[in-house]
Amino acid sequence: MWLQIKSKTHVAITFDGHVVELFPVNGGSERIHIWSITAADLTTDRRGRHILTIQHTPANRKHGSAIDEADLEAARQFVAAIQAKGQ
Numbered sequence: 001m002w003l004q005i006k007s008k009t010h011v012a013i014t015f016d017g018h019v020v021e022l023f024p025v026n027g028g029s030e031r032i033h034i035w036s037i038t039a040a041d042l043t044t045d046r047r048g049r050h051i052l053t054i055q056h057t058p059a060n061r062k063h064g065s066a067i068d069e070a071d072l073e074a075a076r077q078f079v080a081a082i083q084a085k086g087q
Helices: 069-087
Strands: 001-004 010-015 017-025 028-035 039-042 049-055 061-067
Touching: 001 069, 010 069, 028 061, 039 061, 061 069
Parallel strands: none
Antiparallel strands: 001 010, 010 017, 017 028, 039 049, 049 061
16 A cells, blocks of 8 residues: 655655655655554644644644645545554
């Protein structure tokens, strides 16, 4: 399994079935193993912006990424895959 989505705040967010990797627009990357993810959600705020949120330990850190309307279905699949693996 290999999933990748784009966001306004990250060049790419990938999930290989074991690790979520975030590639911010300012460079670098962060890897989050599936066992440390405590929540993954896709919500829409009152302004209509779609936000992908990944929460993980330690310290209950949270990453929020703005998702374009065109990438919304891919983001839904991304969240579903993370939630399925985390069960």
